[in-house]
Amino acid sequence: MIHRECGVLKTTYEADMALYPLPIARWTVAALAVLFLLVLPFSVHEYYLSIVNLVAIAVVGALGLNILVGYTGQISIGHGAFMSVGAYTAANFAVRLGAPFWLALPLGGVMAAIIGAIVGIPSLRIKGLYLAIATLAGQLIIEWTINHVTWISGGVQASIEMPRPSFLGLTIASQREMYFFLMFFVVAALVGTLNLMRSRIGRAFIAIRDHDIAAEIIGINIFRYKLLAFAISSFYAGVTGVLYTYYLGIANYEQFQITVSIDYLAMIIIGGLGSVLGSVFGAIFVTLLPIAIRYAMEALGGLVFSQASVLNIIPNLRLILFGALIIFFLVVEPEGLNRLWRNIRNYFRVWPFAY
Amino acid sequence: MLEVDGRFFVLLMSNGILIGLMYSLIALGFVLVYKATDAINFAQGEFVMIAGFVVAVCLVAYGAPLWLAVSAGLLGMVGFGFGLERVMLRRLIGRPIIAVVMATIGLAAILRGVGPLTWGAETKPLALPISDEPFIVGPLFIPPIQLLGASVSLVFLGVFGWFFLKSRKGIAMRAVADSQQVAMAMGINVERYFALAWAMTGVVSALGGVIWGSMLGVDVHLSLVGFKVFPVVILGGLDSIPGAILGGLIVGVVENVAAGYVDPYVGGGTKDFAPYVLMILALMIRPYGIFGKKIIERV
Numbered sequence: 001m002i003h004r005e006c007g008v009l010k011t012t013y014e015a016d017m018a019l020y021p022l023p024i025a026r027w028t029v030a031a032l033a034v035l036f037l038l039v040l041p042f043s044v045h046e047y048y049l050s051i052v053n054l055v056a057i058a059v060v061g062a063l064g065l066n067i068l069v070g071y072t073g074q075i076s077i078g079h080g081a082f083m084s085v086g087a088y089t090a091a092n093f094a095v096r097l098g099a100p101f102w103l104a105l106p107l108g109g110v111m112a113a114i115i116g117a118i119v120g121i122p123s124l125r126i127k128g129l130y131l132a133i134a135t136l137a138g139q140l141i142i143e144w145t146i147n148h149v150t151w152i153s154g155g156v157q158a159s160i161e162m163p164r165p166s167f168l169g170l171t172i173a174s175q176r177e178m179y180f181f182l183m184f185f186v187v188a189a190l191v192g193t194l195n196l197m198r199s200r201i202g203r204a205f206i207a208i209r210d211h212d213i214a215a216e217i218i219g220i221n222i223f224r225y226k227l228l229a230f231a232i233s234s235f236y237a238g239v240t241g242v243l244y245t246y247y248l249g250i251a252n253y254e255q256f257q258i259t260v261s262i263d264y265l266a267m268i269i270i271g272g273l274g275s276v277l278g279s280v281f282g283a284i285f286v287t288l289l290p291i292a293i294r295y296a297m298e299a300l301g302g303l304v305f306s307q308a309s310v311l312n313i314i315p316n317l318r319l320i321l322f323g324a325l326i327i328f329f330l331v332v333e334p335e336g337l338n339r340l341w342r343n344i345r346n347y348f349r350v351w352p353f354a355y
Numbered sequence: 356m357l358e359v360d361g362r363f364f365v366l367l368m369s370n371g372i373l374i375g376l377m378y379s380l381i382a383l384g385f386v387l388v389y390k391a392t393d394a395i396n397f398a399q400g401e402f403v404m405i406a407g408f409v410v411a412v413c414l415v416a417y418g419a420p421l422w423l424a425v426s427a428g429l430l431g432m433v434g435f436g437f438g439l440e441r442v443m444l445r446r447l448i449g450r451p452i453i454a455v456v457m458a459t460i461g462l463a464a465i466l467r468g469v470g471p472l473t474w475g476a477e478t479k480p481l482a483l484p485i486s487d488e489p490f491i492v493g494p495l496f497i498p499p500i501q502l503l504g505a506s507v508s509l510v511f512l513g514v515f516g517w518f519f520l521k522s523r524k525g526i527a528m529r530a531v532a533d534s535q536q537v538a539m540a541m542g543i544n545v546e547r548y549f550a551l552a553w554a555m556t557g558v559v560s561a562l563g564g565v566i567w568g569s570m571l572g573v574d575v576h577l578s579l580v581g582f583k584v585f586p587v588v589i590l591g592g593l594d595s596i597p598g599a600i601l602g603g604l605i606v607g608v609v610e611n612v613a614a615g616y617v618d619p620y621v622g623g624g625t626k627d628f629a630p631y632v633l634m635i636l637a638l639m640i641r642p643y644g645i646f647g648k649k650i651i652e653r654v
Contacts, residue, residue, distance in 0.1 A: 069453065073453075075456065122635070122639065125638075125642050126638060126642045129395045129593070130642060132395075132453075132456050133634070134634075134635065134638055136631075137585075137632075140582075140627065141628060141635075144627070144628040148621050148624060266457075269457055312472070312476055317468065318468070319465065319468030320465050320469060320472070322461070323463070323465035323468070325461075326458065326460065327443060327465075330450075331447065331458070334450070334454065
């Protein structure tokens, strides 16, 4: 994931399949674990930790969407809605039946997976643009349903207050506790995705992306694997929705509108389609972009513009930069930040020599 | 108890037909681009919004006469179409569909930001010199703006239909759509026709912006009209001009009738929802639309 040497010099299958191709990779993973589990949570202010938490939630969702779009080649503009399915399922279970998080969370994920697979059914006959529009329809229909069926959405505001998650008598209240709670799911999602892509299922997904008719001819059951891709990806989305609901303390459909679906698509495009590390980069980038713009405009915008116009500029500037970045990466660097990172790494591999 | 009231139903139908033709106008912009360049424009609603902004600002802020404002809108959108093709879409030729879809989604985000940033977020009026008094013909109740919109749509649908069937440029454009390589081999300048298609979309969007803008007022919400384009083009077929008319009519009628009869029971919002349900059903039965061409894929 982080370190590779040039040349393939492996002579056994064991060496080829090894999790850590080089000793330094093992040390890098250990160093990252120390950084993220010991150094970061205890050295950073609660407010910044709350931003890190947002990034962590986005990482889970971006990984899920990348399984579907980046690895399987099926587009979905409905992931925001799948997140809301997870969020409302978990919220209903938690509030009505008093389900603890370790029950409500997987239930939300499973429900999202079922709905995602149903929305994915048209993918068997249609692809590309038609599929994009079908999932867009899924997004709008789910949004409408949740908003209008009070049995699901719990009343006029279409929002349900979520109890704080607790585990072994320990209630998660502060951002620091939330951080460890979320880190568990981030690590699980990362390891899960990496493993999935090394398995038979992952290889089948990649074959379908590269050419679905050819994949069918070499014996991959397209029906099963396309629906499986939708289900797995929506499961991740559902879990993301539940995590976000626990983070906010409230399930609200406004947090899962179509802009969210587009945000997540932007994450995986900016980060890199079909890459786990890219999903992480993209999630960090897209989550931090609006925060960075707000800081920059609040600090410097007042020098040029009046206070009222700064408030108008911030959201619009965010939209413009966001769209421009999507287009920039699509046109200039289709493989995203992941590719840039690889280029940098390759450059410094034998630095200061040229080769 | 659902009581079928003849007058009410006819009223819903007639409004649906007029609104539907106005949807067809916007869908036409989408179909033109798809037909010629195989590119999918998720920013169609934003095109309409930007055109509306240009015309409204010319009218309100600069006090220009209407013909000047509309020409400014038309010229602006044609230039925008040309520029966009040159800067962005030409580089995406031959890339996967996801790339083009996402690029136009990105473009939509930019336009949604640029519009209010340049011209202010408040809703601007776009007044056309026609009365607000509806025509009342028997049971019908027709706002003049809808009648104007529907007639403009029909005229343009006719013009573009003729263009593709009979004119030299239109035939060349169909050749480009059919196979870019073969078209090149026959001596057609493919890139020029791509630019032309985007410019034509600009014209249609500018007219859509004037009509929809004068009906709804011009602000960022005008771009939501774009969401109606997808059911229209899916129902009619992505590359068919008659399909755009028929799809528009179906969507207009269905959403009006559904809103008229279902809204009182569920508390609103059926208008945005019913066309998509219909579209999903259509996708299950005829994935390539009513008039769309079926693509046979080979490995």
